[in-house]
Amino acid sequence: MNKKSKFPIYVQIVIGAGLGVLFGAFLPGYAGVGGFLGTLFLKLLKMLIIPLIFSSIIMGVVSTASASSFGRLGLKTLTYYLSTSLLAILTGQLFVNMLRPGVGTNLHKAAVTAPAATFSLKGIFLNMVPENIFSAMANGKVLPVIFFALLAGFFIGVLGEKPRRTLTDLMDAIYQLMMKITGFVILLAPIGIFGLIYKTIASTGMAVFGNLMFYFVTVAAGLAVHFFITLPLLLYLFTRQNPYRFMKQMIAPLITAFSTSSSSATLPLTIETIENEAGVSNRVAGFVLPLGATINMDGTALYECAAVIFIAQAYGIHLSMSQQAVVVVTALVVSIGAAGIPMAGLVMMTVILNAVHLPLEGVGLIIAVDRFLDMFRTATNVFSDSTGAKIIDYSEQKRMRKVLPPQGR
Numbered sequence: 001m002n003k004k005s006k007f008p009i010y011v012q013i014v015i016g017a018g019l020g021v022l023f024g025a026f027l028p029g030y031a032g033v034g035g036f037l038g039t040l041f042l043k044l045l046k047m048l049i050i051p052l053i054f055s056s057i058i059m060g061v062v063s064t065a066s067a068s069s070f071g072r073l074g075l076k077t078l079t080y081y082l083s084t085s086l087l088a089i090l091t092g093q094l095f096v097n098m099l100r101p102g103v104g105t106n107l108h109k110a111a112v113t114a115p116a117a118t119f120s121l122k123g124i125f126l127n128m129v130p131e132n133i134f135s136a137m138a139n140g141k142v143l144p145v146i147f148f149a150l151l152a153g154f155f156i157g158v159l160g161e162k163p164r165r166t167l168t169d170l171m172d173a174i175y176q177l178m179m180k181i182t183g184f185v186i187l188l189a190p191i192g193i194f195g196l197i198y199k200t201i202a203s204t205g206m207a208v209f210g211n212l213m214f215y216f217v218t219v220a221a222g223l224a225v226h227f228f229i230t231l232p233l234l235l236y237l238f239t240r241q242n243p244y245r246f247m248k249q250m251i252a253p254l255i256t257a258f259s260t261s262s263s264s265a266t267l268p269l270t271i272e273t274i275e276n277e278a279g280v281s282n283r284v285a286g287f288v289l290p291l292g293a294t295i296n297m298d299g300t301a302l303y304e305c306a307a308v309i310f311i312a313q314a315y316g317i318h319l320s321m322s323q324q325a326v327v328v329v330t331a332l333v334v335s336i337g338a339a340g341i342p343m344a345g346l347v348m349m350t351v352i353l354n355a356v357h358l359p360l361e362g363v364g365l366i367i368a369v370d371r372f373l374d375m376f377r378t379a380t381n382v383f384s385d386s387t388g389a390k391i392i393d394y395s396e397q398k399r400m401r402k403v404l405p406p407q408g409r
Contacts, residue, residue: 016190017197017367024201034198041192042360044185045350050137052182053334053351054149055175061153062168076395077288080388081296082332084234088226088298088380089331092306093324095222101214102313105365142355143326146333196364211314216369219306223299223376231298231387239394243387249277250386257382261374263293266382274386284393292385299377299384300348301335308352311362323356330355 023034096102130136130144137145156167232243247254253270257263271289274280308327312319319327334348353360 012190013193013367013370016192016194020194020197020364021201023194024198028202031199031202034195034202037191037195038193038199038361038364039195041185041188041195042350042363044188044192045363046140046354046360048178048182048185049142049351049354050140050145051174052178053142054137054145055171055178057146057149057333058153058156058171059168059175061150062157062171073284073287073392073396076392077291077388080391081292081384084231084298084384084388085296085301085332085335086328087230088222088302088384089305089328091226091230092219092222092302092304093309093328095218095225096306096309096313097324099214099218099221100313101211101218102310102315105211105314140354142351143330146330150333193364193367196361196367200361200364212365212369215307215310215366216373218310219303219373220376222302222306223373223380226298226302227380227383231384235387235391238391241390241394246278246387246390247383250274250383253382253386254379258375258379261378263297263378263381263385266378267293270382270386274389278386278390280389280393281396284396285389288389288392289385292381292388295335296385296388297335297381299380301331302380303373303377304335304349304352305331307349307366308356308358311353311365312356312358314362314365315359317358319356326356327352 020034024031127141128143128147130141130148133144133148136148156164156171158164159167232247235241235243235246250270250273253266253273256269257266267289271285274285274289275282305327308331309319309324330352334351349363349366350360353362
């Protein structure tokens with residue numbers, strides 16, 4: 001069970017996707033087999049959604065709640081992370097609506113579940129509050145489960161020591177269990193992706209790939225704007241320092257994040273570099289960066305929002321602005337729970353698709369380029385964490401200079 005495969009999972013997925021294209025193009029008559037494999041894989045992913053989201057969000061909030069004992073530092077950190085994630089999501093939403101890469105794909109609509117008839121901003125918030133949390137879980141209603149998990153995580157954090165430790169250990173055990181099951185399901189991803197792409201190509205032909213490359217460029221452009229413009233602008237506005245000099249100082253962890261596609265694996269190097277090269281204090285770096293690796297996923301959030309709207313365009317489904325508001329809110333919240341989950345984008349994508357009643361088969365359309373986009377969005381995640389640490393450290397140093405003015409010589 002512990003033997004490593006010769007090929008990493010992303011290589012296996014690329015191979016599966018390639019075989020799906022070949023089988024779909026040359027053996028379309030057997031697409032039913034691909035449909036069965038793809039549907040089975042999607043059902044396994046759907047099986048994970050509720051318990052994984054519930055446990056991961058609770059653990060994320062519990063860790064944040066305990067960290068909030070740092071008071072001012074915790075508030076600054078959370079404000080920064082929520083703000084930049086929202087800016088990233090809105091950037092992705094802007095690009096995919098402006099460039100419309102999915103329009104003209106004309107995927108078959110037989111498997112499409114129609115979106116709910118009407119949405120309103122008022123309805124979004126009312127639907128987030130469950131009348132019965134167990135009913136919401138049983139029916140796969142994601143937003144009520146997320147809302148309840150946020151409340152549960154917060155109030156677990158303010159309980160007395162014994163019940164807090166008991167519930168935290170229980171949620172952590174459930175989360176670790178779901179991670180194991182998720183890892184097993186992801187091992188089946190090459191077969192599932194083969195089936196999904198086999199069915200898609202057999203039904204629509206090869207023309208779909210022109211739109212897929214346009215989608216890749218659209219998401220990459222959104223990530224580039226957030227990476228090279230939004231984050232540097234925030235750094236300059238709050239510190240008046242050269243953001244591109246800071247980017248150069250952080251080049252080692254950024255390249256590592258790009259090549260490994262793992263914020264967590266890059267974390268030790270990020271902390272060491274930002275302290276030694278960028279002069280951020282250990283107190284700030286040691287708090288802001290580990291928390292960011294857990295809950296701050298700018299690149300992932302941007303990608304998920306853009307991908308969901310692209311899938312809707314590919315199926316010819318118009319998402320109103322209120323429906324897109326559901327996508328934005330859900331992408332913001334589930335990005336908190338995305339850290340540490342293998343292929344987080346794939347698993348979390350099903351959550352957002354489910355929230356706006358779009359076909360989960362759409363993940364088969366975008367998975368072929370997911371690995372490459374994962375490299376870009378992970379680098380964006382790490383740069384956002386680093387920028388936040390630099391801004392917060394500057395703010396803390398400025399405050400300390402006011403509180404403790406330099407003594408005369």
